[in-house]
Amino acid sequence: MSHTEPKAPVNTGEVENGHLYDGSGTEDDPFIVEFQKDDPGNPMNWGQSRKWFIAAIATLSVFAVTFTSSAYSVSANEVFKDFDISTEVFIVGLSLFVLGFAIGPAVWANIGLRSELYGRQILWIITHIAMVAFLGGSAGSQNVATLLILRFFAGTFGGSPLVNSGGTIADLFPPAQRGLALTIYCVAPFLGPILGPIVGGFVSESVGWRWVQGVCVIFIGVVGILGIVFIPETYGPVLLQRRTHQLAKADGKIYVSVLEKNQGKKLPSEVFKRALFRPWIFLFLEPIVLIASVYMAIIYGTVYMFMGAMPIVYNEDRGWSVGIGGLAFLGIAVGIIFGLVYAIWDNNVRYMKLFAAKSANPESRLPPAIVGGVALPIGMFAFAWTNYPSIHWSVSIILSAPFGFGCVLVILPIMNYLIDTYTIYAASVLAAAAIFRSVVGAVFPLFTTQMYHNLGIHWASSIPAFLTLLCMPFPLIMYRYGEAVRMKCKYSFEAAEMMRKMQLQQTAAATTTEKDKDSSSE
Template identity: 55%
Template structure:
């Protein structure tokens, strides 16, 4: 069957406006339509849609400004949900008096909301794979706002706590997808600060909730607390509708393939569709509901670190019950002023974000020295610092909450707790992702479910524990638990590599990373050996040398965007030895073709097929063998050259600088997706560049 080739232009693709990407996610331009896709455009051999070079619709190619705006938007959406979880607690006495209920029933409004966080990741992760992040954010956040609005008019405590549960379940979507959006846009080495903001948001929101809710409740009543929450989430819902484009690569490419098929009448499919077929929502749910539990109970790393994070998370939500007792009942503060006690925790969180930004330089250095494959244990040093800070803060708070001691000493104790909490969460999140690359989504889902269940339980027994043990020893209980867990980060930092080898899924993930590292090194060797073949790039023969040189200059200026090879969700490497073999055959065929062109007569032989001659001149055919086999008409036999990625897209200009970039379509925040090693950029060291001479460097500029 004849193979139709889709050629691409050498020039930079047409830019896309921001709003066109929001409302038209496929990003189809003439460059996209005319790109050189593999395949024949038939049902048996469809065109395989991947990112084009410098694709403006690829989230990894967006400007830093755009990426940070979107990061702030989704982080704020996550913060609003966390704010929702705790602001309700500020209206406790008002709700109890109006509905004539008891403390534990009122507390269900917090616990059931947080319990909804345990259900959300199991639902929204697989649905985001099927429909995309943009659609799921719009749907779930709209429903969240509706349930918050319904809570304003609740006629009784039963309807209020039920509405709170459903609000928590739908509000859990940012917990699942906000981190995925960040992973879609930032390579691993640049993701540290963005992940710090993402990880701090679930804690910053609960701290802000009692502060705002306290003043609103004592001023205009508890229903206005729910009103403020509804306004907050409603405004963010509108902002998400207007400013959040689709960032999940498999969905973008699938929709692009569908649009190209409809527009051209040919058959286009994304890489994921070609390699694994169309996955049903039932299959996704089956995996999302079963695998997290397998990993939680069969992997010691997941279990121990999830227990540790659950204790910290539960302690935070336990403070929502402890602070009103210490500051309002014991010290006699009002509801609004009592909420200000959480400012100490907030200060510690901001300090942790700054610390992570500073520590990220250390990680980037290790990552570069490891050729983009830093060991997971490199993530743990901040967790060691945080693990020490958490018990210090809790013990400090336990023995300074006497009424006779100045209030500032008690509030200041929240700073080391908030500082340590964010450091531990960011480090462990990244450690789990790096340790369980291909299973990262299931690991994070298991972690989220366990944290949410514990976080839902703590507020229910905290009041009784403080009544029975007193404000000092009741605070020491989570303090003692935090002390017991202090060795965990150091244990995994020191012996993590040995532990991972003994864990089935962690060992499998490590083997996956080693294969990628080996293939990346092989790619480097192939790039060095192929420097002499730079003139035989896979180009349309009609392209001029000027365009080639122009694209080379662009590749030197923007090496991080050299080329993005689209991978399927569950693939390791799709273009490996076979792709390299095809490239070498292609280059050899073009060299042979160049020699043949100088020997051939311009006029075709009598009886020759004009289509064959034209195809041969265009470079799409080559001889089957050096003996020039002939067909029944006496004409030489030719085979069509299989389409491959251009050499310029997998090598830097002149074979130097950037050698290879491999980007996964997927990421760890979705069901068994991996994006933790999505960019393997191999750049020559400064030493080797100096050896080439400053004159040579100026010449390439």
């Protein structure tokens, strides 16, 4: 007669009574707490409408933050009058906000606000309150130093939704279902900076630059309140940890979460050390991560370069007003939307067929990036060389659309490629890419004005076009030789081996379960 381990009944109100946990409830053999099948405490088992509503709020937060970063860029003339500053000093206000996107996560690691330890909900509450406070203060600034410092701190806290919202979506949807949600989420950081100047231009022209900041405060504040009210904690490890505490308090026995059992209890110092140093290890020691990050950073930097370039091209050279000048971004915005539609179509028609046939590998993500890699320089060169007074203004705006189209089709597949390649290390890899592109996005606007005034519109716009042209072969090369390269890189090889072992374990477990069913039926 085989010995059967005692199991703990679940009675927390989060899962149905009758579900059982393995273990004995002792120090040597604690009950192992994990999500059960159809467990309502697992965010992945929530209703589709609820999950999509939460995902929409999380994505809207990313859009609001990036919208705020660029809406400021069209207020130059009014800020000049109020503070008597140069163009270069004004642009620092844009750059510092974007630089905060890179610095923010490192700061939180030091002060202990990490979602791995405390969950995502507390980060949402603290960072949105802080953004509203700092942006509200910047709207009332009486000198330029206060304006710049407060925008930097607003950007520092604004970096939280850029990282945390993607994690929230991953908490809600299993990999096979999260493609559409992540596609829309990944477009928000590019659509926000493009639409910010359009709205900001008309607000600045009508009621002044302080109300541009005020509108952003209201926008972020409303989104923050929506999140506080409607987004509960979604991070699985934290939810399981809370459940272990509830169960232990209820009956006095020993419970540990399945992750703590498998990985050990994480000390805050260990989490902080990993958060601070691991992204840099991947960035500088993994060629795939470095090249992909450089490519994405050039695109991201070019998006923010346009914040300084568009006023020169259309306001200075063509004499447009601040409000009308913001409409020049519509061409790129339309391109981004078309890129989103293409990405969704490609995922549903091509990639999901490969996934269903179990023939998808990380390189299967890259064909759209090959198309986008061609569209990027076409859009940039077309924008650069159709901006003559003799050519109608609509031509350059329309021809900037391929750049927006290419942004989505390069960034999204490359991010998915990095996730599929590094799997267990994906969070650190994406953090490395995000930090690098945020730094580049902060630097590009600093030299935009001088570059356009010294080189002229055509050659200044051609420089990022040449950079994207140099990067164009990367998706094609990785599509052809990516598997061989991955096997030669330390961490991508480790990730592949780990996933292979996990799949073997799952197969073995499934086989054992089938045998047990057959035995019991006999």
